[in-house]
Amino acid sequence: xxxxVASEACHCSALREAARRVTRLYDDVLAPTGLGxxxxxxxxxxxxxxxxxxxxxxxxxxxxxxxxxxxxxxLEKRGLVRLAVSExxxxxxxxxxxxxxxxxxxxGRPLWARAQRRFASxxxxxxxxxxxxxxxxxxxxxx
Amino acid sequence: xxxxVASEACHCSALREAARRVTRLYDDVLAPTGLGxxxxxxxxxxxxxxxxxxxxxxxxxxxxxxxxxxxxxxLEKRGLVRLAVSExxxxxxxxxxxxxxxxxxxxGRPLWARAQRRFASxxxxxxxxxxxxxxxxxxxxxx
DNA sequence: GACAATTAGGGGCAATTGCCCCTAAAATGC
DNA sequence: GCATTTTAGGGGCAATTGCCCCTAATTGTC
Numbered sequence: 001x002x003x004x005v006a007s008e009a010c011h012c013s014a015l016r017e018a019a020r021r022v023t024r025l026y027d028d029v030l031a032p033t034g035l036g037x038x039x040x041x042x043x044x045x046x047x048x049x050x051x052x053x054x055x056x057x058x059x060x061x062x063x064x065x066x067x068x069x070x071x072x073x074x075l076e077k078r079g080l081v082r083l084a085v086s087e088x089x090x091x092x093x094x095x096x097x098x099x100x101x102x103x104x105x106x107x108g109r110p111l112w113a114r115a116q117r118r119f120a121s122x123x124x125x126x127x128x129x130x131x132x133x134x135x136x137x138x139x140x141x142x143x
Numbered sequence: 144x145x146x147x148v149a150s151e152a153c154h155c156s157a158l159r160e161a162a163r164r165v166t167r168l169y170d171d172v173l174a175p176t177g178l179g180x181x182x183x184x185x186x187x188x189x190x191x192x193x194x195x196x197x198x199x200x201x202x203x204x205x206x207x208x209x210x211x212x213x214x215x216x217x218l219e220k221r222g223l224v225r226l227a228v229s230e231x232x233x234x235x236x237x238x239x240x241x242x243x244x245x246x247x248x249x250x251g252r253p254l255w256a257r258a259q260r261r262f263a264s265x266x267x268x269x270x271x272x273x274x275x276x277x278x279x280x281x282x283x284x285x286x
Numbered sequence: 287g288a289c290a291a292t293t294a295g296g297g298g299c300a301a302t303t304g305c306c307c308c309t310a311a312a313a314t315g316c
Numbered sequence: 317g318c319a320t321t322t323t324a325g326g327g328g329c330a331a332t333t334g335c336c337c338c339t340a341a342t343t344g345t346c
Contacts, residue, residue, distance in 0.1 A: 010255070011262045011271055012162075012169040013184045014278040017205035019155075019162040020303075025286045026155045027304085036304095038332065041156045055294060062160035064334045069295065071332070091294040091341045112153070119154045122284045127277060128154055134266070134274055135157040141265045143168045163333075170334085179334095181302065198324060207304045212325065214302070234311045234324040 015138075022119065029115040033108045040108050042071060043080060043097060047105045051096035053086065062139045080104060158281075165262065172258040176251045183251050185214060186223060186240060190248045194239035196229065205282045223247060 026037035033040065045060055046052070052060075058068040072095060075081045080101035086092035097105070120128045169180035176183065188203055189195070195203075201211040215238060218224045223244035229235035240248070263271045 009272070009275050010184065010187075011259060011275060012165050012180050013204075014275045014282070015158065015162040015165050016181070016184075017282040018278040019158040021205050021282045021284065022155050022158050024304080036331070037155050038159070041153065041159075044153075053294075061156075062164050063332095065295070066297090066335080067333050069297095070334095074331070086294095089294080089342070093295070116154060118286050122286050123277070123281060129152070131274075131277055131281075132152050132154060132157045134270060135161040138266060138274075139157065139160040139164045141164065143261050143265050167334080179301070196324075206302095208325070209305080209327090210303050212327095213304095217301070229324095232312070232324080236325065 025118065026112070026115045029111050029118070030108055032111065033104055035104065035108060038071065039075060040105070040112065042068070042075065043101055043105045044108075044112075046081065046095065046097050047102060051094050053092040053094055055092070057095060075101070168261065169255070169258045172254050172261070173251055175254065176247055178247065178251060181214065182218060183248070183255065185211070185218065186244055186248045187251075187255075189224065189238060189240050190245060194237050196235045196237055198235070200238060218244070 023037050026040075030037060030040055035043070042057075042061065045057065049057075049060065054065055054068055054072070058065045061068065072081060072083065076083055079098055082096050082098050083093050084096075086094050123131070166180050169183075173180060173183055178186070185200075185204065188200065192200075192203065197208055197211055197215070201208045204211065215224060215226065219226055222241055225239050225241050226236050227239075229237050266274070
């Protein structure tokens with residue numbers, strides 16, 4: 001039994017499976033915006049922190065710099081974000097929401113809140129809060 | 144403040160970010176096998192449950208059927224799994240580990256265990272256990 | 287001021303993820 | 317037994333993820 005338990009308790013698989021399941025929930029709820037959860041989270045983060053470089057934004061999203069670079073392409077093509085070379089540092093590309101992007105985030109927020117409520121009511125409000133705290137710690141841990 | 148907290152506590156983003164971070168840890172540790180965490184988890188699951196259909200295996204992995212179909216392709220090409228049409232049901236394709244696949248899983252297990260220990264020692268043993276229980280519940284929840 | 291080391295980002299590659307629609311096969315209804 | 321419905325899976329599409337190596341720009345050193 002210990003062997004079976006040990007192999008079933010893979011921390012990484014558990015995280016990935018839960019992330020897959022919950023992403024589907026949020027994707028469904030956000031569908032009317034034409035955005036997936038990932039795209040929404042990028043735009044929402046940008047809305048909160050203001051214009052930032054790819055490097056900084058990727059750090060906030062616990063994401064590889066090149067991943068974010070790829071993800072910004074379709075958002076730029078749809079006119080939701082604008083990229084411009086920094087004036088202070090020619091290497092940096094500053095990413096900013098366009099008015100259209102800001103508008104879409106605003107329209108998505110109530111939908112997002114609905115997904116949050118659905119999650120909390122299925123898992124339990126306190127459990128959801130606790131979970132978030134642990135996850136935040138995990139995401140920024142130095143293994 | 145309530146606004147800022149609310150927007151920073153997105154359950155889905157927290158899950159995805161933690162999953163990204165932890166996946167990197169496991170990928171690094173498993174690198175000597177030439178497998179990523181995801182591939183390893185597919186093979187390990189297959190090793191545990193024995194030959195199964197894409198449908199069933201995808202269910203166990205909380206994964207879309209077509210996603211698993213895509214992921215099996217490179218594993219098949221590398222000779223780690225074998226796919227065969229079921230004799231009982233011509234629609235099903237039974238997936239099974241090859242000896243090479245079983246061997247690779249066996250070689251990966253100690254590395255995987257090392258990642259598990261590194262995770263537990265960073266997060267705390269009890270916290271890691273509790274986290275896994277909640278994640279398992281989340282992954283199989285009916286939202 | 288010139289040269290080395292560091293940093294920001296892109297391009298290519300491959301895997302990961304899930305949607306849609308399609309086909310084939312099985313199960314169901316009559 | 318035959319028509320309908322359901323189920324298993326593939327193919328195509330697009331986004332997601334991160335690695336590597338490359339270029340350009342900045343910073344640090346002398």
